[in-house]
Amino acid sequence: MVTLRVLLPAPPAADRADAWALVDEHGAVLRRGLDVPSKWPVAERREAVLAASAARLLALELPPLPTARVEQAVAYALEERLATPLDTAVVVAGPQGADGRIVALVVARSLARAIAAHLPPFDRVVAEPQLARQPPAGAWRWCASEGGGFVLAGTGEAFAVGAGERGELPVDLKLALEQAARTGRAPERIVADVAADDAQRAKWTRAAGVPIVAGKPWRWEAGDGVPASDLAPALARAPQPAASTPSRRPSLAFALTLLIAAGALHVAATAGTWAWRKLELGRTQAAIAEVARAAGASDAAELARRHAAARHRAGNAVPQDAWPRLAQAAPALAALPTGALRTARYSGGAWTLELGAIDDAALAAFDARLRGAGLSGIAARSPSGVRVRIEGET
Numbered sequence: 412m413v414t415l416r417v418l419l420p421a422p423p424a425a426d427r428a429d430a431w432a433l434v435d436e437h438g439a440v441l442r443r444g445l446d447v448p449s450k451w452p453v454a455e456r457r458e459a460v461l462a463a464s465a466a467r468l469l470a471l472e473l474p475p476l477p478t479a480r481v482e483q484a485v486a487y488a489l490e491e492r493l494a495t496p497l498d499t500a501v502v503v504a505g506p507q508g509a510d511g512r513i514v515a516l517v518v519a520r521s522l523a524r525a526i527a528a529h530l531p532p533f534d535r536v537v538a539e540p541q542l543a544r545q546p547p548a549g550a551w552r553w554c555a556s557e558g559g560g561f562v563l564a565g566t567g568e569a570f571a572v573g574a575g576e577r578g579e580l581p582v583d584l585k586l587a588l589e590q591a592a593r594t595g596r597a598p599e600r601i602v603a604d605v606a607a608d609d610a611q612r613a614k615w616t617r618a619a620g621v622p623i624v625a626g627k628p629w630r631w632e633a634g635d636g637v638p639a640s641d642l643a644p645a646l647a648r649a650p651q652p653a654a655s656t657p658s659r660r661p662s663l664a665f666a667l668t669l670l671i672a673a674g675a676l677h678v679a680a681t682a683g684t685w686a687w688r689k690l691e692l693g694r695t696q697a698a699i700a701e702v703a704r705a706a707g708a709s710d711a712a713e714l715a716r717r718h719a720a721a722r723h724r725a726g727n728a729v730p731q732d733a734w735p736r737l738a739q740a741a742p743a744l745a746a747l748p749t750g751a752l753r754t755a756r757y758s759g760g761a762w763t764l765e766l767g768a769i770d771d772a773a774l775a776a777f778d779a780r781l782r783g784a785g786l787s788g789i790a791a792r793s794p795s796g797v798r799v800r801i802e803g804e805t
Contacts, residue, residue: 412436415454416632418539418557420462422525423448430557432632440632459526459533460631461642463561466538467517468569472792474511474771480789481507485515487763487798488791503645514567516541516642523646536643540569542634549599553584554629555606562587564598578611580618588619597621604629733757736786740801743780748773753796766797 417423418430424447431451433441442452471488473481485504501523503516516538526536540561546552552563559573562584572583584601591597601619603612604626615623737755740762744752747766751773754765769777774790774797781788781801790799 412456413441413454414456414458415452416458416460417451418460418462418631419522419526420464420557422522423529425449430631434632438633438636440630443632456534457531458535458537459529460542461518461522461536461538462559462631463539463556463569463571464559465518465522466540467571468538468540468567469515469517470564470566470568471513471515472511473507473513474774474790474792476507481513484789484791485513487789487800488793489515489517490798501646503640503642505640512566518642518646527643527647533643535641536646537639538642539631541639542631542637543569543629544635544637546598546602551598551601552604552626553601553623554604556629556631560605560629562601578614580615585618588621592620600624602626733762736760736801736803737762739784740781740786743777743784743786746780747777761800761802764799764801765795766799768796 412435414434414436416432416434420429421427423429426447428445428447430443430445432443433452433454435441444452469489471485473484473488476484481504482502485502489502499520501518501520503518505514505516507513518538526533539556540554540563543552543554543561543563545567546563546565548565550565553572554560554563555574559571559581561569561571563569570583570587572581572587575581588597598621600622601624603615603623606628607615607625609625612623612625737757744764748769751766751769752764753767756763777799778788778790785803787802788799789802790797792798
């Protein structure tokens with residue numbers, strides 16, 4: 412069976428020539444070319460290979476999670492790692508390893524939709540960095556490809572690098588090495604799957620500050636024979652981006668003020684008289700009846716929204732409002748280690764907290780206290796600490 416493989420750095424365009432290759436069932440390359448889509452050769456199968464510049468691999472260290480919560484936790488952990496809003500991307504999370512690490516593939520939503528809608532359709536979609544074997548322990552692997560290339564780190568991460576000008580070390584690679592050195596994660600050496608002689612590698616070594624040793628030229632059309640997951644189903648399911656509104660992150664002082672006020676509100680709420688509670692119950696029942704009559708349907712989400720609107724018009728709060736939810740979480744927050752809370756922000760019925768570096772035991776205890784209060788906390792570790800999103804129990 413002959414397969415057409417096309418390297419795509421962006422959505423297919425009628426006037427843009429892309430590199431292609433025809434390969435047989437054993438992976439041997441029969442023909443190569445560079446053509447616009449209308450001139451791609453006909454083959455029994457068609458595969459799209461997403462260039463490294465269009466597909467990023469990120470390694471995330473997360474606490475052990477049930478399968479149902481992995482996708483949401485990955486999304487929270489990626490918020491600080493991406494330069495673009497998460498709702499403009501499609502994220503495909505791999506399985507969680509024994510060490511808690513998850514490798515997530517991030518692809519632009521526009522590219523995902525274009526590939527899914529392309530005709531004739533692609534039978535399979537893979538990301539170029541996923542076709543390469545991981546580097547040896549303590550090393551990075553630099554693969555030169557069409558128009559640039561990519562670097563694989565031992566953690567499973569991969570990032571695109573451009574072609575170095577006039578034989579210089581690519582700027583992207585140099586910056587990544589500087590950042591790794593600042594965080595104590597610099598590689599011991601870099602295996603360069605790049606066509607270069609000893610003099611060129613010696614020049615790169617001086618610029619990089621770590622040894623750059625010879626590999627073998629990278630061939631994107633054949634890869635290393637590493638099995639790669641088919642991304643076509645996930646890309647085809649890419650939903651429309653959800654409307655979002657920007658939120659402001661309050662300062663630590665403001666967050667602490669909210670906590671104190673929430674604690675006071677919690678105390679005041681439990682100190683009401685029986686008569687007031689009875690009056691409140693009557694108002695609530697009336698509001699529910701009004702909403703039920705207005706809804707005229709069994710849509711629970713719409714019913715809840717109208718109920719909340721009716722409560723707000725009457726000057727009353729609902730459980731998913733900022734203050735009641737924070738008051739509900741106050742006992743769990745009070746039990747955090749001193750100075751653990753950094754910032755807090757409220758959006759869409761949930762509080763997102765930025766915590767400092769706390770150990771797994773403290774995080775597990777915090778999650779247990781939240782659940783005891785009828786709340787659900789989704790935690791994800793970030794380079795600066797831990798991010799927790801607090802919602803009502805589902």
